[in-house]
Every structure is written in structure tokens, then in C-alpha cells.
Amino acid sequence: MARVFGLLLILFTCIAALPAAAEEGWPRQVTDALGRAVTIPAPPRRIVAIFSSNVEMLAAIGAGPDIVAIEAWTRWPPDLVARTARIGGRLGFSVEAIARLDADLVVMTPARQAAAGLVDPLGRIGIPALVLTHDRLDDILANIRLLGHATGREAAAAAVADAMGARIAHLGACLKGRPPVPVYMETGSDERGAAFTIRDATYTGDILRAAGGVSVFAGRDRLGRVSGEAVGRADPDRILIAGPPERVPALMQRPGWDGIRAVRAGRVDAVTRALLLIPGPRVVEGAEMLARLLHPDAFAAGGACLMPAEGDK
Template sequence: MRRRILLAAPFLPLAGAARAEGWPRLLEDGLGRGVAIPAPPRRIVGIFASNVEMLASLGLVPRLVGIEAYTRFPPEVVNLPKVGGRLGFSAEAIARLEPDLVVMTPARQAAHLLIEPLSRLGIPCLVVLHSDLPRIFANIDLLARATDTEERAAELLRGLPARLAAVSARLAGRPPVRVFLETSSTGRGAYGTPRPDTYTMDILIRAGGIPALPPLPAAGPAQVSGEAILRADPDVYLVAGRPDQAAEVARRPGFDGIAAVRQARVHVVSRAELLIPGPRAVNGVESVARILHPEAFPA
């Protein structure tokens, strides 16, 4: 009965939390929604690896009580209860964990499926969008204000932009390198690659790259054909995956004629650093910059 009363009155602070200075807080999330958080959250559900990584960077692993099935970092969270996965998410599973904050992105219909039922239960939901690296930094700041971890965020947000600035300084005056990033392969001659105006493309550009292929259309699969890659003839070919996947590129029909293959400039890169929009994206800028411009980073 006590739980039902608390759910029915979501914005009445709990005893002891009512006197916390600066609370309750009203924050605006990535969808422009006003989200009221009564007190510093103590039980957080993080949906998607990127959001868990940002929460972890703020020292919030001890407060996490649930994740989705494909979150693998940091290792301390992998055994937490799962609230969904590739096939969808369960508002009931989340509610059973009694969270006082849920963080999500709109991917896989998470926001569409969860915001309304969780809001009816009085569980605050923050939706974040990751369009580029500055937006990732802004999301870290938002989560810090939502969780009373501003001091930790301030330190983090001094270091990450400074590292980007150091890369920019090393690359100043150097022409960008024509690059193709393969993020997936269908096995039938189609290859995934990032769209423009995404955090992954922002990483490549900040690392001193320029897309070898024309921009993908806004709609439809984020894939290109092998023929399109051959015509583009990239100078550097990056594979987000395993070394054996990068080694396989040269064995594809016709790919031995690509400049990147002829010059032995096919490299494996970290999926976590390029495809998960969290603090490690800055690692991705640094590592890709060293690949594209090795002369700018002497040993």
C-alpha cells in the first residue's frame, strides 16, 4: 500500500530527501520534455550501453539496478537485472526494480514503449539524443544535474574537450584523409557505414578524415554496395570489429585494387569507441587520428 501511495504522488519528495538543497529539480531532456526529479536518485535503470557508460563515468554504478541485455561495460554491471533487449523492453520489469530514474534513448522504440507507462507510475524518465560529441558532453552534464554528481561531471567535462583540442592542434594544417568505415557486413555484398550528422561521423572528421563515399540518404538502410566502395577508392579503410574481419577485406573480389588495400592501410578499430556514444568516443578520435595521420603522432 505504501508503494502505491508513493507511485500515485510521484513528485512528493520522500522523507529525508525533502530537505536536500536544490531539490526537486525540473530538467529538459533530449525530446524537449520537462522531467521532474523529486530528490537525488538512488535506484537508476540505464537503457542502452551508451547511457550506462555515461552514468558509470559519473560514479553511479552503485546506484544502477537494471540494464538492457546488450550492455557490456563497465564489467561490474553485466549481472544486473535485464529489462529488455533486441525485441523490446518491459515497463513491468522496470517497475519491479522500483527505480527513481530511468535513462534511455529513442532507439528500438524504447521511449515510445516506456515513457507513458512509467510516467503513470511516477517514475521519472530522461531521454537523451547523441547527435555528435558536443551533444554527448551535454548529456553527461544533464545526467549529472539529474543525479547530483555535478562535481564529477565538471572534472570529466574539462578533460574530454581538452583531449579533443589536443588532437585538433596536432592535425592543424594537414589535409583530411579519404576514409571508409565499415560497421557491418551482410555477407552478400552490402556493408554498413555511418550516416552524416552522427556522432560516429563526427569522430571521423575530428580525427582528420573525410568520407570517401557520398553521403547516405536520410532514409533507408545505412548500407552501401561493394561496387560503391570500389568506385570511391578510399585511402584508408577502417573496420569496426575484429582483426580477422579487417584481414578479410583484401580477399573480397576486386577489393585488392582499392588504394587502402594496395597501401596496407586497412585497420581494425574499436566498436566501443566509435559506435557507442559515451566518454570513450574521445578515445576513438585519438585512435583514429593516429591511424589517419601517423606522422602527427610520433612515438
């Protein structure tokens, strides 16, 4: 009997020493924004997500608990931000710190030289690095699905992307036939009197169009910085400031701006910056927020834009 137990112990020890069997469907390969074929050996459980957009997309598909580090300027979701380690910021990102975290996937965008400084070194130490770009609204939906495939959360990712697409389609249908409202959207300003606005062929431009608006600088995609004189010549019907409400009175008091139609009529509003300038799942909320401002009658009782749940309230 002792000999049998001894043989069983040896057998179990040998089995435990064998490499774990590959999970079904893994390893898998995805193609990132740089055209790189990125191999992910197993479902990632220790993800480093660099930049807010990638954190928000991963959290939306249920991968938030697997995120072990974010960059210093990420603010959403707040519970995830509160519990997660920081990995770099404006001064760059450390490959050594990522390696110490035992990361099994790094998701980033090319901003602030993150991709240039991380992709090759991470490849040399065997950590998969996925680079995403979110230029247009369709890219955001596609990247949510891509992250679903990269993390083994395809169903959750498809549900998120489908719901976002349905809400955007609903806006398009209920605002159909309404003339787009000419909008100047300001994303920032400097002490020299210059201001910054959205470019047309971007996800923010897409959000504005989905909301039934159009930039007064549409078609000038190289434009980002504008003068007060240019805004005056464009004479927008509405002015939207991506920032806190206290910026509204200051804008309305700028020299020469009192002749602009939107300022004369008091049609200047502050809008939540994160819903418009972070390319993640919340951009749909941004589109709905803008639509309510630009076409309030469509959201009034009995309006065409009320979702069924809203109409039942």
C-alpha cells in the first residue's frame, strides 16, 4: 500500500509540473493601429492601460478589475482610479515599472511618445503591447470590439458597441430633417487672445454632427487655433465651451465678442469636457448632451428624441 501511495505521489507531482494546457482560443492575434500583428498568449489578467480612453473602454467591457496600472492623468471611473497604481505621466513611461508589475498586456495610444518609447522595449521582454488610435467615432466602436477580442470579452464588447451605435442611430433618426445648428466649440484658450476649437474630421466633430450641430469652421481640418476675429466673422448661432460653467461669463466679456450672434442672444453654454474630448464609451452621453442643448424641443414631452424609457416616466 505504501508503494502505491508513493507511486501516486510521484504521478501527481509530475502532472503538477507539466505546463498548463493552453486555454481554448488562445493564443490569439490582433492587429493594432500601427499595422502590427500582436500575439496575446492567454487571457490577460494584469493590464496596464495608458491614457483615459483606453481605461474607459476596458472598464466598459468588464476588464476594469484586470487593470493593474494607469497613467497619472486618468480620472474615470473613479473607483478604479482610486485603487490602481500609477505608471508615468507627462514625463514619460517606465518599461521597468511595467515589468515589475508582471503585466501581461499594455494598451496605449501614440500620444506623448508612449508608443515610440514603449513598443520595442516591451516586445524585447515579451509583454504584448497594443497601440490604438481613436480618430473618428467609428474607430471608438471598432476599438471597443478589438479590446473585447484581445481580452476574451467579445460578448461584452459587442454589447457596449451595439448599444452605443443604437443610441447614435436614434439621435440621427429623431433629428432627421432639422437644419444643423452652426456652433463654435471652444476647447481652450491662451493669454494671447487665441482660442482652440475642434477639427471637423475627428470623433468630436462626429459627436457634434450626431447631435444636430455643425462647426462654423467645418472643412478646415488643419485648424485648431483660432482668433477672436475669426470667431466673429463666423458668427455662430451657439457657442459651447468644453469646461466649467465659470468660463461662460469671461468669454461673453471678451472685447469685441458682444457683436457675435450667440453672445448677443445669451446662447453660450458650458459642456462637460470629458464627454467630448475623451474618445471612449461616454462620447454617446456627450452627443446626447449636445443634442439636448441644440434641439431642446426634440426632447420636450412628446418630442421625437425621447427614448422609450424617458417617455414612460
